[in-house]
Amino acid sequence: MVTEKARIMDEEAMRRAITRIAHEILEKNKGIEGLVLVGIRRRGVPLAERLARQIEAIEGRRVPVGSLDITLYRDDLTLRSDHPVVHRTEVPFAVQGKKVVLVDDVLYTGRTVRAALDAIMDLGRPALIQLAVLVDRGHRELPIRADYVGKNVPTSRREIIHVKLKETDDEDAVIIEEMT
Amino acid sequence: MKLKSRDILALEEMPREDMELILDTASSMKEIIYRPIKKVPTLRGKTVVTLFYEASTRTRTSFELAAKYMSADTVSIATATSSVQKGETLKDTARTLRVMGSDCVIMRHPVSGSCHFLARVLDIPVINGGDGMHEHPTQGLLDMFTMREKKGRLEGLRVAIIGDIYHSRVARSNIWGLKKMGASVVVCGPATLLPPEIEKMGVEATTRVEEAVKDADVVMVLRLQLERQQRGLFPSAREYSRLWGITRERLNLAKPDALLMHPGPMNRGIEIASEVADSPQSTIEDQVTNGVAVRMAILYLLLGGGEEK
Secondary structure, eight states: OEEEEEEEEOHHHHHHHHHHHHHHHHHHHTSSTTEEEEEETTTHHHHHHHHHHHHHHHHSSOOOEEEEOOGGGOSOGGGOSSOOOOOOOBOOSOOTTOEEEEEEEEESSSHHHHHHHHHHHHHOOOSEEEEEEEEEOOOOSSSOOOSEEEEEOOOOTTEEEEEEOTTTSSSOEEEEEEEO | OOOSOSSBOOTTSSOHHHHHHHHHHHHHHHHHHTSSSOOOOTTTTOEEEEEESSOOSHHHHHHHHHHHHTTOEEEEEEGGGSGGGGTOOHHHHHHHHHHTTOSEEEEEESSTTHHHHHHHHOSSOEEEEEETTTBOHHHHHHHHHHHHHHHSOOTTOEEEEESOOTTOHHHHHHHHHHHHTTOEEEEEOOGGGSOTTGGGGSOEEESOHHHHHTTOSEEEEOOOOGGGOTTOSSSOHHHHHHHHOBOHHHHTTSOTTOEEEOOSOOOBTTTBOHHHHTSTTBOHHHHHHHHHHHHHHHHHHHHSSOOOO
16 A cells, blocks of 8 residues: 655645756756756656746757656666666757756766766766756665755655656646555 | 557457557657667667568568667578478478577468467567468558558548459458557459458458559559469450559549558559659658567567566
8 A cells, every 4th residue: 555645745846946956957968058857768858848938038048958868778678577668769859068957856876877877978078967857755775866856855675755847747746645 | 558469460350459550669769760860779688580481572571671770689590491491391390490599480481370379489679571362461551551651540541452362461460450549441453353241341342443542542563473373363464454454544533632552563654654653742762761660669569678567
C-alpha cells in the first residue's frame, strides 16, 4: 500500500521554483547565447518546455528544447526481466559546442543522469552540461550534483517522491508517499 | 513491456500485440541511424550469430548493422566456407555456436520450417531470416513499418501484392501480418505462380494486374525469382513483364498517393519499370533503412532484458 504523507509543492510553489531556476540559468550562463534545454523523458520534457517559456518571457527569445529517452543507456537492463519501453529521442539541433541544460523532475541515485550524460555525449560534444531538477531528494549513488534545484527534500529510501504535472497528470503537485 | 514470443519465426504465429510492440519500438530506434555516432551501448557483451545457408546481402547486412548499432558483437557464418561443407548437421553447427557463448542466432535456410527446428534444439532466441518458401518475418515487419509510417495506419489499407506469390516467403509473411493488423490484401500473378487455395489465407486472388492494382493504397512488387523458374511456370521474362510488370500506366490505377514497394533486389524492366522504381511514390530505399530500425527493435526486445526471475 502506498499512502500520501505530505504535499510539499503546489501549483504556485512549482511556478515560482521554475521562474527562479530560469533566472538562475540566465544569470549563470550570462544570457541565452548557445543555450539549449534537454528534458529527460517523461516528466523532464514538460519541465524543460516550461523553463523555455519562462526564459522566453524574460529574454524575448526562445531557446531550443529537445527530449531524451535514456532507456537504451540504463545500467540495470540486465537486472530487469521486463523491457522498459523505448521512447523517441528528439534533439532536433546539434549539441556540438552548446551549453546543454539537462532537465528532470527528481534527482535521486544519479543513475538516470549518468545515462543521460552518456546519451548526450553520443549526440556530439557540448561545451558544457548543467543539470536542473525540480526536486533533489538525496541518496546519491554516483558523484553527481544538480546546478539548479527547485526544492531540496530530505527523504528516507522507503518514501516515494511523486511529481505530478498538468501535461502528464491532472495537476501540478509534488507529493511524498510512503510504502506501508 | 515484453514480447510474448521468445523467437521470431513466423508472423502466422506472432500475436498482434508483439507486432505492435516491435513497430512502436522500431520507430523510437530509427533516429539512431541518422546520428553522426551510430552507437548505443544497450547490447554490450551480447553476441549475435548470423548463419546463412542462402545468399543474401541486405538481410544479413541489415541484421549485422542493427546489432552493431546496439553495441552487440556479430559473427557471421558463411556456410560455403564452414564445417557445413564437411557434412556437419544443422543441429551440431548451431549447438557449437551456442556453447561458444552466442546469445542469439539469425538463420536463413532453403528448407521451410528449419528455423522452427533450430528453435526447438536451442535455448537462445532464434530469428528467422527467411526459411524456404515459408516466411521472412522481419521483412514482413519492416514492410508493415514502412506502410504505417507513410500512411499513419495499417487498419483498412488495401495492399496489392504482385508477382511470384508461390515461391515468396515475403508475400506469406506480409499476408499473415497485414491480415492480423486489419489490412486487406489482394495477390496477383500468373496462375501457375498463385498457390492453389491461397484465398484460405483471407486474401483475394486474381491473375489480372489491373484489377489487383485498382484503388490500392500500397502496390508491393515481388522479385521475379529467376533462379527458381527452371520448371517453365511462365514463358519468358519479356512476356511476364508485358502482362504483370508494374509500369507508370498500371501504377496510375492505384490511389493517387499509393506507395510502391519492393523487397529488393530488383529486376529493373522485368517486374518493375525503372521509371516508377525511382519515382517519389517508391519506398524502396525507406524499406532498407526501416529494416535496420525494425531489426534493432527485435534485438532489443529479445536480448535487452535480464533473465526471468
